[in-house]
Amino acid sequence: MKSKDIQKVVKTKYGSGDGPTKFFRELAEAVSLPTIKLWIKMINTTGSITLSSPPGCPYKYRYCEDMKISRTSLQRILRKDLGCMPYKKTKQPKLTNLQKARTIKFANWVLNNYRKDGIKKWLFTDERFFSLDGIYNSQNDLVWAVSREEADRKGGFHEKTKYPGKVMVWLGACAEGLTTSVILENGTMDAEVHINEVLPIALECGDRMLGSDWSYQQDGARPHPHRLTQE
Structure with missing residues (x-):
């Protein structure tokens, strides 16, 4: 209604x-x-229900109003004359200037010191949290039905708890494939967990996929450069 x-x-x-x-x-x-x-x-x-509306015309027409042209003319200029298309914004990590400079420095170091065959011997690793509520995409997670009531009967809900639990997962990838994933159910990963639970899996999978001569590539998370890990 x-x-x-x-x-x-x-x-x-x-x-x-x-x-x-x-x-x-x-x-x-x-x-x-x-x-x-x-x-x-x-x-x-x-004597009636009168709701206030935001001042001015809808947002998508304000450009037309400011430029004193019609909406269709603006669309024609953007698409046909300029060859432009609308694109959605993409998500990316928010990096500081120092992090960007380090990334560029590392990329240049790799280009100057390694060939393509050498990089194929690298095992890239990372870890991240996953919510136990699962991932929900409102554009793709659909239920086909003739009515909302039928969709609800077919399971048209994605339930989400107020404070969902999280689990950390570690995974490695290289030119030969993926490593065995490590699920850390006890929370975050510190140096001790990294040494006892992650590194043995990384060593086993690295030797199996890349042989005895390969490099373990990790990011700058705290457990990785820790003194115990480096030893």
């Missing part, structure tokens, strides 16, 4: 003498009780 329809129902029921609490229950909490009371106050004051 759309907001306008709910407003009409509230206005009709209020005219028949029903109270706001009864509206709230009969509408199955489709709208909050304070909102219903606000609408009733509007009815008593103006």
Whole structure:
């Protein structure tokens, strides 16, 4: 039920003498009780439910208004004359200037000191947290049905806890494939966990996939440059 329809129902029921609490229950909490009371106050004051709208035209038309041209003309200029296409913003790590400089320095060092065959002997590793609630993509996780009610019956929900648990997973990758994953169920990884649980798996998988001559490549997370790890 759309907001306008709910407003009409509230206005009709209020005219028949029903109270706001009864509206709230009969509408199955489709709208909050304070909102219903606000609408009733509007009815008593103006005789109707009048909601304020943001000033000015919709955001997508403001460029046209500022440039004094029509929306279709602006689209034609962008797409046909300039050859532009709309692209969504992509996510990327937020790096400091120091981190960017170090990354460039490392990349130049690799280019100047290694050939392609040498890099194939590198085992790249990383770890990250995964939520126990799973990953939900509103664009791809769909349920085909003829109605919302049928979709709900087919499991059209993605339940999410208020404070979901997390688990850390370590994984390595190289030119020959992926290592065995290491699931760290006890939380974050420190130097001791890295040495006792991760490095044995990395050594076993590295020797199996790359032979006896290979390099263990890791990022700058705290357990990696730790003194015990380096030893």
